[in-house]
Amino acid sequence: MTIEIFPCRLEGRVELPPSKSQAHRALFLASLSSRETFFRPWEESRDLQATRIGLEALGAVIRKEGEGVRVQGPLTGRREGDQDPLNIPVGESGTSLRFLIPQAMVLDRPVLFQGEGRLMDRPLDAYRALFTARGLTFMREGDRLLVRGPLEAGDFVLPGDISSQFLSGLLLALPRLEGRSSLTVTKPLVSAPYLEMTLAMMEDFGLAYEVWDRGDRVTYLVEGPQESSLKNLTLEGDWSNGAALDLFNLIGGQVDLDRPDASSLQGDRDYPRFFQALVRGPGRVDLEDHPDLGPILFSLAAITGGGYFTGTRRLKDKESSRAQTMQEELAKLGIEVRLGEDWAWVEAGSLRPPREALSSHGDHRLVMALVPLLTMTGGILEGEEAVDKSFPSYFEKLESLSLNYRRL
Numbered sequence: 001m002t003i004e005i006f007p008c009r010l011e012g013r014v015e016l017p018p019s020k021s022q023a024h025r026a027l028f029l030a031s032l033s034s035r036e037t038f039f040r041p042w043e044e045s046r047d048l049q050a051t052r053i054g055l056e057a058l059g060a061v062i063r064k065e066g067e068g069v070r071v072q073g074p075l076t077g078r079r080e081g082d083q084d085p086l087n088i089p090v091g092e093s094g095t096s097l098r099f100l101i102p103q104a105m106v107l108d109r110p111v112l113f114q115g116e117g118r119l120m121d122r123p124l125d126a127y128r129a130l131f132t133a134r135g136l137t138f139m140r141e142g143d144r145l146l147v148r149g150p151l152e153a154g155d156f157v158l159p160g161d162i163s164s165q166f167l168s169g170l171l172l173a174l175p176r177l178e179g180r181s182s183l184t185v186t187k188p189l190v191s192a193p194y195l196e197m198t199l200a201m202m203e204d205f206g207l208a209y210e211v212w213d214r215g216d217r218v219t220y221l222v223e224g225p226q227e228s229s230l231k232n233l234t235l236e237g238d239w240s241n242g243a244a245l246d247l248f249n250l251i252g253g254q255v256d257l258d259r260p261d262a263s264s265l266q267g268d269r270d271y272p273r274f275f276q277a278l279v280r281g282p283g284r285v286d287l288e289d290h291p292d293l294g295p296i297l298f299s300l301a302a303i304t305g306g307g308y309f310t311g312t313r314r315l316k317d318k319e320s321s322r323a324q325t326m327q328e329e330l331a332k333l334g335i336e337v338r339l340g341e342d343w344a345w346v347e348a349g350s351l352r353p354p355r356e357a358l359s360s361h362g363d364h365r366l367v368m369a370l371v372p373l374l375t376m377t378g379g380i381l382e383g384e385e386a387v388d389k390s391f392p393s394y395f396e397k398l399e400s401l402s403l404n405y406r407r408l
Contacts, residue, residue: 001407002357002382005374008404010248013256014397016237017043019266020390023235024095025198027051028103028172029205030071031060032228037205039233040068046389050096054088058103074227075103075176085112085146092117092319092362092389097145098165101127102173105136105151113145117362120145122317126158126166153179153224157186160217164191168198174222175207184219190314191289193267200265205230236264240292241391243271244368247296248401250279251303251376255401268293281305282348291315291322295369298326298346302335302373306348313342319389320361329358329370333377353377364389375403 018041027048030037042064044052052062059076062069088104090097090113097113101124104111120143131138137148151173158167167185174181189195199220202209206229210221237258248255271293277283278297281304287294288311301307315322323344327337334352338345351373358374360366360383367387374381387394395403 001385002380003384003405003407004380005371005378006404007378008375008402010253010255010375010398010401010403012254012401014245014400015258016242016245017041017391017393018235019238020045020047020240021095021194021197021238021266022201023048024051024099025168025172025201026233026235027055027060027062027071028099029201029207029228030230031055031058031062031073031075032172032175032205032207032226034072034074034227035229035231036070036072037228037230037233038065038068038070039235040066041235042067042069043393045392046091047093047096050089050091050093051099054090054096054100055103057086057088058100058107075106083109085110087112087114089114090119091115092119094119094122095165098124098127098163099169099172101145101147102151102169103176104147105131105149106173106176107148108150110137110146110148113147115143115145118319119143123163126162130156130158130170151177153177153181155182155184157184160185160187160189162190164189164195164198167195171198171202171209171220171222175224175226175228177224180221180223182219182221184217186217187215189218191267193265193269193289197265204233236261236266238391239264239266239268239271241368241394243268243275243293243296244372244391244394245397246271246275247300247372248375250275250300251372253401271296275300278304278307282307284308284310287311288314291318292365294322295326295363295365298323298330298337298344299369299373301346302330302333302349303351303376307346309344309346310342312339312344318363318365319386320363320366322363322365325359325361325363325366326369329366332356332358333373351377354379357382359383360386362386364391368394371398380408
């Protein structure tokens with residue numbers, strides 16, 4: 001879809017949507033129990049829908065109730081031992097796929113994942129090496145991935161410089177295995193806060209594990225089988241989406257947000273510090289652990305005197321190659337971006353009204369990065385529906401803040 005945005009100033013108060021990172025983990029952990037777990041608030045983005053559908057296919061019962069959602073397991077895989085593949089659509093959700101694969105591997109039956117967009121082009125080699133070394137099936141063909149277990153308890157080793165989603169995905173499956181398992185991760189850890197979130201939520205759900213830190217590596221020991229035991233959970237607001245809304249305050253808006261507590265384990269809790277660095281401009285920010293903030297921070301640098309970004313290699317493996325697509329879109333607004341292998345420089349300049357439509361490139365984070373700029377210059381944005389992947393109420397909230405736009 002296409003929208004036209006007119007210059008405007010946003011004002012008012014909004015509540016943040018619940019943390020998508022917490023919600024994914026809560027769905028998986030609650031599905032490990034034969035008792036019901038209720039958590040709130042609930043806003044089902046396309047990514048969370050993919051996780052819900054996948055867990056339901058594996059035997060969980062998930063139903064919306066009021067402002068929250070009620071979940072009951074345990075995961076069984078339904079008709080385990082069946083030779084017909086269990087089909088699970090995962091859309092474009094990397095988190096859903098990487099968390100669901102180990103759960104599917106527990107089963108003694110084939111599971112076929114169907115992806116969309118760039119999903120199956122995003123890295124999966126860590127799992128492929130881990131599972132094929134155990135003689136398990138892991139075959140990708142186009143947008144489909146076929147896996148088959150059964151995965152047995154044992155000792156697993158993964159490098160720490162891969163996405164923490166691989167580490168979290170395996171840790172969330174180990175409690176289902178019969179016997180003691182270990183996951184050894186070499187240091188340094190990429191996106192360590194998200195792994196910490198997984199471990200903290202496992203504790204909240206009553207799942208036991210041990211940690212052995214040996215300096216250059218850390219080992220997590222999990223005895224199985226275990227069932228989770230938490231009955232109720234309140235999810236935090238989402239820091240990543242909070243950054244997208246807070247950006248309006250740096251371009252003349254007055255948007256009042258209930259920010260999550262500073263003790264939050266969400267990786268993007270650091271965004272206020274990055275904002276401050278760029279406002280002083282030209283700032284320097286390392287995106288190694290914060291690829292979801294990249295587009296927002298590029299936009300901020302474009303209006304505050306430029307910025308230098310390192311750790312941009314990880315921006316390639318998202319819904320779009322974010323450094324390149326932001327380079328293309330900011331050029332339409334008169335801002336030059338220079339790119340290296342693992343760095344980006346947003347040049348100082350003045351925004352100008354675009355002479356052609358901006359594009360989301362099918363990336364939800366680009367929508368949230370470009371809309372604030374268009375409230376300054378006016379212009380057309382194509383593919384605004386991509387925001388539904390993580391923040392389906394985004395435009396509804398902006399309308400409450402007096403966003404001046406129309407759908408074309």
